[in-house]
Amino acid sequence: MGWFNSSSHHLVLIVTVVLSLYQFSLVSGIFFERVHVYVLNELEPGKTLSLHCKSKDDDLGMQQIIFNQTYEWSFHNNFFGRTLFWCFMSWEKSLGVYASGSFNIYEGSRDQFRCRKRCWWKIKEDGLFSLNRDSFIWEHLYDWP
Known part of the structure; x- marks a missing residue:
């Protein structure tokens, strides 16, 4: 797991949050x-x-x-x-x-x-x-x- 350092962890976290927010707005636009x-x-x-x-x-x-x-x-x-x-x-x-x-x-x-x-x-x-x-x-x- 040496290749998965702290900055990679932060990048994965940021990408996950951005995708979640995008899906959240997409879902709310469909249902609301x-x-x-x-x-x-x-x-x-x-x-x-x-x-x-x-x-x-x-x-x-x-x-x-x-x-x-x-x-x-x-x-x-x-x-x-x-x-x-x-x-x-x-x-x-x-x-x-x-x-x-x-x-x-x-x-x-x-x-x-x-x-x-x-x-x-x-x-x-x-x-x-x-x-x-x-x-x-x-x-x-x-x-x-």
């Missing part, structure tokens, strides 16, 4: 398809929803969603299920009176199995509702602050 998030404004006719969504890595910018319109985006959930998108939302309840809040719209730990590849949200006057893909029930997840 794109997640699509849909936010539907169901406030009431004439009410526009202002929406600004972000993750640690992405800022989707300010969106104005009119009644019955849907805003959509997609991404890859990270391997460990820690992807998080939060959105600041506001709308005018009555002349000069606004409802607003910041909400976790996609939490990998909560939503990767509950939503699977499609996460649907209805924004209503009495709160935010998300479709549970297992039960097909709209769950009331958030109230307006």
